[in-house]
Amino acid sequence: MRRVLIGTAALLSAVFIVVPLVYIFVQAFSAGWGAYVANILDPNTLHAIWLTTLVAIIVVPVTIAFGIAASWLLSKFVFPGRGLLTTAIELPFSISPIIAGICYLLLYGRQGLLGGWLSQNDITILFALPGIIMVTMFVTTPFVVREVLPLMQAQGPDQEQAAVTLGAGGWQVFRRVTLPNIRWALLYGAVLCTARAVGEFGGVAIVSGSIRGKTNTLPLHVELLFNDLNVVGAFAASTVLTMIALVVLIVKTVLERRG
Amino acid sequence: MTIEIAQMYKSFGRTEVLRGIDLTVANGELVALLGPSGSGKTTLLKIIAGLDWPDRGGLAFDGQDWLQLSPQDRRIGFVFQNYALFPQMTVRDNIAFGLTVRPRGERPAKAQIASRVNELLGFLQIDALGDRYPAQLSGGQRQRVALGRALAIEPTVLLLDEPFGALDAAVRRDLRRWLRGVHDAMGTTTIFVTHDQEEAFELADRVVVMNHGRIEQIGNAATIHDAPATPFIADFMGATIHLPVAVREGRIGGAGIDAAHLPTADLPNGPAQLFVRPEDLLPIPDPSGPWSVSSVTNTGSQLRLILSDASGTEIPADLRRRSPGAQGLTPGVRVHLRPEAGSVFPAETV
Ligand SMILES: Nc1ncnc2c1ncn2[C@@H]1O[C@H](COP(=O)(O)OP(=O)(O)OP(=O)(O)O)[C@@H](O)[C@H]1O
Numbered sequence: 001m002r003r004v005l006i007g008t009a010a011l012l013s014a015v016f017i018v019v020p021l022v023y024i025f026v027q028a029f030s031a032g033w034g035a036y037v038a039n040i041l042d043p044n045t046l047h048a049i050w051l052t053t054l055v056a057i058i059v060v061p062v063t064i065a066f067g068i069a070a071s072w073l074l075s076k077f078v079f080p081g082r083g084l085l086t087t088a089i090e091l092p093f094s095i096s097p098i099i100a101g102i103c104y105l106l107l108y109g110r111q112g113l114l115g116g117w118l119s120q121n122d123i124t125i126l127f128a129l130p131g132i133i134m135v136t137m138f139v140t141t142p143f144v145v146r147e148v149l150p151l152m153q154a155q156g157p158d159q160e161q162a163a164v165t166l167g168a169g170g171w172q173v174f175r176r177v178t179l180p181n182i183r184w185a186l187l188y189g190a191v192l193c194t195a196r197a198v199g200e201f202g203g204v205a206i207v208s209g210s211i212r213g214k215t216n217t218l219p220l221h222v223e224l225l226f227n228d229l230n231v232v233g234a235f236a237a238s239t240v241l242t243m244i245a246l247v248v249l250i251v252k253t254v255l256e257r258r259g
Numbered sequence: 260m261t262i263e264i265a266q267m268y269k270s271f272g273r274t275e276v277l278r279g280i281d282l283t284v285a286n287g288e289l290v291a292l293l294g295p296s297g298s299g300k301t302t303l304l305k306i307i308a309g310l311d312w313p314d315r316g317g318l319a320f321d322g323q324d325w326l327q328l329s330p331q332d333r334r335i336g337f338v339f340q341n342y343a344l345f346p347q348m349t350v351r352d353n354i355a356f357g358l359t360v361r362p363r364g365e366r367p368a369k370a371q372i373a374s375r376v377n378e379l380l381g382f383l384q385i386d387a388l389g390d391r392y393p394a395q396l397s398g399g400q401r402q403r404v405a406l407g408r409a410l411a412i413e414p415t416v417l418l419l420d421e422p423f424g425a426l427d428a429a430v431r432r433d434l435r436r437w438l439r440g441v442h443d444a445m446g447t448t449t450i451f452v453t454h455d456q457e458e459a460f461e462l463a464d465r466v467v468v469m470n471h472g473r474i475e476q477i478g479n480a481a482t483i484h485d486a487p488a489t490p491f492i493a494d495f496m497g498a499t500i501h502l503p504v505a506v507r508e509g510r511i512g513g514a515g516i517d518a519a520h521l522p523t524a525d526l527p528n529g530p531a532q533l534f535v536r537p538e539d540l541l542p543i544p545d546p547s548g549p550w551s552v553s554s555v556t557n558t559g560s561q562l563r564l565i566l567s568d569a570s571g572t573e574i575p576a577d578l579r580r581r582s583p584g585a586q587g588l589t590p591g592v593r594v595h596l597r598p599e600a601g602s603v604f605p606a607e608t609v
C-alpha cells in the first residue's frame with residue numbers, strides 16, 4: 001500500500017512538474033543555442049526581464065517593511081479595529097488578482113473614480129509602471145505578514161518590554177530584540193513574496209496594457225510571444241522565469257531547514 | 260529609593276484591575292505582593308516599571324513624579340515571570356544588554372562592560388555559563404541570568420514577577436535564600452510578586468496581601484497570620500473552616516463549640532463567623548457533641564479527620580498523630596470542637 005502511494009506520488013510529480021519543466025528547456029533549445037541566445041537578447045525580451053526585476057526590487061522591500069510594521073502593530077498592541085485589520089491583510093489571498101486589476105481599472109482609469117483628477121495632475125498610473133507595482137503589491141502584501149505575525153504573536157511583548165526597562169529606545173528594541181527573533185521568518189516571507197511578484201500574471205495583465213518594450217513584464221511577454229506563434233521565443237523567455245523559480249525553491253528549502 | 264503609590268486606579272475595558280492602591284515602600288525594603296490569581300499584582304508591577312499606565316493615582320520615587328518619566332529613564336530592574344531572556348544572545352550579551360544600549364556618551368567602555376558582566380556572573384554563581392544561549396540553561400540558571408541582566412544597570416528598584424514560579428520546590432528554596440542574600444548585599448529596594456505564602460513570609464520584610472485590586476492587609480507573618488484584618492485574609496491564610504457562632508458580652512459561643520477562651524477584639528453582640536484552620540481545630544470526645552468523626556486518614560505525621568454533623572456539613576480537622584487523645588478519635592466517635600485559635604468576624608461582613 002505504501003509503495004503504491006509513493007509510486008503514485010512520484011509518477012504524478014513527474015507528469016505534472018518535472019516533465020513540463022524539462023520540456024520548457026527542451027523547447028527553448030530546440031532551435032539550437034544560437035537561436036536561444038538571440039531570443040533572450042531580443043530587446044523586447046530584455047526589457048521584459050528588466051521590468052520584472054524592477055518591479056520585484058521595488059515591491060519586495062515595501063512588502064517587507066509593511067509586513068514588519070503590520071505584524072508589530074498587531075502583535076504588540078491592543079487597539080480597536082485590530083481584528084478588522086488582521087482580516088483585511090489576508091484579503092488579497094482570497095481575492096483573485098484579476099479582480100484587483102479590475103478594481104484598479106475602475107478606480108484609476110480614464111472613466112474611473114480618480115481618473116479625472118489624475119489626468120488633470122498629469123499622473124499616469126494605469127498602463128505604466130505605477131499600476132503594475134500597485135497591483136503586484138496588492139497581491140504580495142500578505143506573504144510577509146503571514147510568516148512573521150504568528151511568530152510575533154507567539155513570542156508576546158515580554159522581550160520587548162524587558163528591553164525597554166533596560167533602557168533601550170524604540171529602534172534599539174526593534175533592531176536588537178525583535179528583528180533577530182523574526183529574521184528567518186522574514187526572509188522566508190520575502191522569498192515567497194519575490195516568487196509571487198515575479199510570476200504575477202492576471203492582475204498585471206489588466207493594468208499594464210501589455211505594451212511591448214514598455215509595460216510588458218516577463219510573464220506577459222511569454223504569453224505575447226506564444227500568441228505570436230514564436231514558440232522558441234516563448235520558451236526561451238520561460239526559462240528565465242523557471243530559473244528564478246528554481247533559485248527561489250532552493251533558497252526556500254535552505255531556509256526551511258534553518259528555521 | 261522610597262516608592263509612594265497613592266490612590267491608584269486602573270481598568271482594562273470594564274474590568275477594574277486596581278481599585279485604589281495606597282502603598283509606601285521604604286528605601287532598601289524587600290516587600291512581597293501576595294494574592295490570588297487576577298488580583299492585579301502584575302498590573303501594579305508593570306505600572307511601577309512604566310510598562311503600563313494607571314487611569315488615575317500617583318506614583319512617586321523619592322518625591323519625584325514617576326508617571327512623567329519614560330520606562331527607559333526609570334532605571335528599573337524588572338524580572339519577568341517567564342524570564343524573557345533574549346534567545347539570540349549569549350548569557351554574557353543578555354547581561355550586558357542594558358549597558359550596551361546606553362547612549363554613546365554614557366556607555367561604559369567595552370572592557371568596562373566585560374568586567375562588569377564577569378563580576379555579575381561570579382556574584383550570581385554562573386561563571387561557567389557566560390557563553391551559553393538561554394535555551395541551553397536550566398530554569399534556575401535562567402532565573403539567575405534574568406536577575407543578572409536586571410542588576411547590570413544598577414537599578415533604582417528591583418521588581419520581580421513570580422521569580423520562582425516555574426521552578427521545583429527544592430530549587431525555589433535555594434534561590435529564595437540566595438535572593439535574600441543578593442538583596443542584603445545590594446540593598447536595592449525590591450518588590451516581588453508571589454502566590455506562595457511561605458515564600459512571601461520567609462523572604463520579605465513586609466507582605467502586602469492583595470485581593471481584587473485592593474490591598475487587604477500589610478504586615479509580617481505574625482500579624483497577618485494571627486490577626487487577619489478581613490475575612491478574605493483569614494480564609495486566604497488557611498482558616499477555611501467557617502463556624503457560625505454568637506458573640507455575647509465579649510465571649511464566643513455556639514452549639515458544640517467551646518470557644519469562650521478566644522479573644523474577640525471588642526466585637527459587638529450578635530451573630531458572627533469563626534474562621535479556623537484545620538490544624539487549630541481540636542475535636543474533644545463528647546457523647547452529647549453535635550459532630551461525629553466520619554473518617555480518619557493517616558498521612559504519616561498527621562491525622563486528617565473529617566467531622567460531620569446531623570445536617571451533613573463536613574469539616575476537616577488536622578492533628579498530630581502523637582498528640583494526646585488522638586487514639587480516641589475513631590470513626591463514629593461523637594465530639595464537640597475546641598478551636599485553639601481563630602478569628603471572628605461579624606456575620607454581616609462575611
Ligand atoms: N492587557 C490586558 N488587557 C485586558 N485585561 C487585562 C490585561 N492585563 C491584565 N488584565 C486583567 O487584569 C486582571 C489582573 O491581572 P494581573 O495580571 O495584574 O493579575 P495577577 O495578580 O498578576 O495574576 P496572576 O497571579 O495570575 O499573575 C485580570 O483579570 C486580567 O485578566
Ligand SMILES: [Mg+2]
Nearest residue numbers: 300301302420
Ligand atoms: Mg501576574
